[in-house]
Amino acid sequence: MPPRKKLATDAPNSGSGVPVATIYQNSDQVAGVLQQLFGQPLIVEESRDNTSTTGDEQSLAADASAGADGAAKFPFVGALKVKATGDLSASGSWTSSTGTAARQQFVYSQAYYLHLVRKQLSEVGQLSQVSSAADATSIQPGAFVEYTTSFDPVELTLALEVVTPELVDAIAQWMARKKWTDSYPDGASFDGVRAHAEKMRVDVEAKGSFARAIATAVQADARQGTTREYYGRIAGNPALTAITVCEREHFITADPDRLLDGIFTVFGKVISGVEDDVPTFARNKLLRNFSADAFDHLVGEMRSTLAQGQGVAGMQADEFLDLKLDSRVRGKSLRVLPLAIFS
Numbered sequence: 001m002p003p004r005k006k007l008a009t010d011a012p013n014s015g016s017g018v019p020v021a022t023i024y025q026n027s028d029q030v031a032g033v034l035q036q037l038f039g040q041p042l043i044v045e046e047s048r049d050n051t052s053t054t055g056d057e058q059s060l061a062a063d064a065s066a067g068a069d070g071a072a073k074f075p076f077v078g079a080l081k082v083k084a085t086g087d088l089s090a091s092g093s094w095t096s097s098t099g100t101a102a103r104q105q106f107v108y109s110q111a112y113y114l115h116l117v118r119k120q121l122s123e124v125g126q127l128s129q130v131s132s133a134a135d136a137t138s139i140q141p142g143a144f145v146e147y148t149t150s151f152d153p154v155e156l157t158l159a160l161e162v163v164t165p166e167l168v169d170a171i172a173q174w175m176a177r178k179k180w181t182d183s184y185p186d187g188a189s190f191d192g193v194r195a196h197a198e199k200m201r202v203d204v205e206a207k208g209s210f211a212r213a214i215a216t217a218v219q220a221d222a223r224q225g226t227t228r229e230y231y232g233r234i235a236g237n238p239a240l241t242a243i244t245v246c247e248r249e250h251f252i253t254a255d256p257d258r259l260l261d262g263i264f265t266v267f268g269k270v271i272s273g274v275e276d277d278v279p280t281f282a283r284n285k286l287l288r289n290f291s292a293d294a295f296d297h298l299v300g301e302m303r304s305t306l307a308q309g310q311g312v313a314g315m316q317a318d319e320f321l322d323l324k325l326d327s328r329v330r331g332k333s334l335r336v337l338p339l340a341i342f343s
Contacts, residue, residue: 020111020265023258024341026250027110033339034113037120042113046106114340118146118267127267133240133332136274145336147242148265149232153257154280155326165215172211176204230259231329232266232336239331242266243278244338259341268338277328 035042121127121144130136130147139145180200185192226249232242244266248256 020114020342022111022114022340022342023253023264024246024251024338025110025114026247026339027113029339030110030113030117034117034120037117043108045108048104048106050100050102050104114267114342117339130234130240130242132235133238133274136240136332136334139270139274139334141270141273143270144268145270146265146267147232147234148263149234149242150263151230151232151244151259153260154229154231163215165212165219168215169208169212173204173208176200176207180204228256236331241329241331241333243329243333243335244268244341245271245335246338246341262343264341264343266336266338267340267342268336270334271337272335274332274334276332277330278333280327280329 031042118127126144128135128139128143128145130139130145177200180196180203185196226247228246228248230244230246232244234240234242246256246259251258
């Protein structure tokens with residue numbers, strides 16, 4: 001990929017040494033990009049040994065002969081008494097040594113790898129800072145981008161997490177059981193009551209199982225088991241949204257929805273070009289065939305029903321529940337596979 005021209009909106013400190021707090025990081029992807037940038041294996045650990053030794057040694061040997069009593073002086077020894085009838089021999093030594101050994105072990109963390117990748121991409125002009133729809137028009141799939149945003153959840157996704165197959169099963173059984181209870185035969189014999197109860201049991205279990213199977217299929221089609229989508233609202237008028245596709249296993253925090261609690265910066269790779277009014281069901285395998293206009297009609301009917309509901313304390317029912325289920329990502333949007341999300 002040829003180096004990108006620097007945008008006017010590029011942040012001057014992209015990839016700088018400003019410390020970051022990471023809540024999401026695809027460590028394998030970051031390590032892979034780092035090795036490609038530098039063209040060499042990844043160093044995960046390094047050891048260094050430092051050893052220094054100093055020494056000092058001195059020695060003395062001397063011989064002397066004398067025919068009478070007297071004294072002789074020798075360096076380092078002083079005066080030695082010499083006897084008249086004998087020879088003098090003297091020796092001395094002094095040794096001193098000092099040794100120091102130090103061992104250091106370095107471990108390169110994922111935070112350091114992320115710093116190197118962002119710094120290197122910024123220096124070669126391959127990291128685009130996105131803050132408006134105009135910035136996104138020249139970005140193609142495969143480009144590295146950074147943007148700072150607050151995230152909105154995909155409400156249909158949240159609904160599928162709350163409305164679980166178990167909950168749908170329980171609701172379906174309750175509705176069926178209520179219908180049979182309301183039609184309880186007055187004055188029926190014991191056998192009639194038992195037959196009514198048996199029919200109710202069979203009907204309730206069948207409807208509950210059917211509802212659970214449908215809910216399970218919809219949940220599987222939404223691909224929520226391993227991935228989560230978040231809408232990063234980068235700009236408005238014209239609107240630009242970065243549909244950030246995260247894999248659950250790469251969240252460092254225990255709660256994936258921690259992204260909804262503040263403003264974060266995303267470093268990632270674009271996986272689709274800029275599109276207009278993308279359907280919310282675009283990533284689903286089956287529901288992508290469901291018409292966005294038909295979904296809007298269903299949501300409109302639900303809102304109409306709530307508006308007609310009996311209010312409390314002078315408020316209408318629709319004022320208690322604000323449905324924001326949207327069939328489309330309004331305005332321009334692009335999909336991003338994040339390598340890291342940090343603050």
